[in-house]
Amino acid sequence: MEYTIDAQNKKLGRIASEVAKLLMGKNRVDFVRNAIPSVKVKITNASKVDITNKKLEDKNYKYYSGFPGGLKEHSMKKVTKDKGFKEAFRIAVRGMLPKNKLRDRMMKNLIITE
Numbered sequence: 001m002e003y004t005i006d007a008q009n010k011k012l013g014r015i016a017s018e019v020a021k022l023l024m025g026k027n028r029v030d031f032v033r034n035a036i037p038s039v040k041v042k043i044t045n046a047s048k049v050d051i052t053n054k055k056l057e058d059k060n061y062k063y064y065s066g067f068p069g070g071l072k073e074h075s076m077k078k079v080t081k082d083k084g085f086k087e088a089f090r091i092a093v094r095g096m097l098p099k100n101k102l103r104d105r106m107m108k109n110l111i112i113t114e
Contacts, residue, residue, distance in 0.1 A: 008045040016092035046085040
C-alpha cells in the first residue's frame with residue numbers, strides 16, 4: 001500500500017508523526033510491533049513546509065562521532081541549506097520511530113520529494 005502526504009503549508013512535526021505511524025503500521029488492524037508492514041510513504045512538496053524563521057535559526061541538530069571533542073552541532077537553517085528540507089524530514093521521522101533493528105528498514109520505505 002502506498003500513502004502520499006502533501007506537506008504544503010503544514011507543520012513539519014505534524015507530518016513527521018503521521019508518517020511515523022504509517023511506517024510502523026499503527027493504522028492497520030494487523031499491527032504487530034515486531035514486523036514491518038509493506039507500505040510506502042511518499043512526502044511531496046517538502047520545500048513548501050510551514051517553518052518559521054525562529055525555528056530555522058534556533059533548532060539545532062547534534063551528533064557525536066564517538067571521539068573526545070567530537071560533538072557537532074548544526075542549525076536547521078544550515079542543514080536545509082546544505083541538504084534541503086528532505087534531511088529535516090528524514091531526521092524528524094527517524095527520531096519518532098522505535099530505536100531498534102527495524103528502524104533502518106522502515107526508513108527505506110520513506111520517499112521524500114522537494
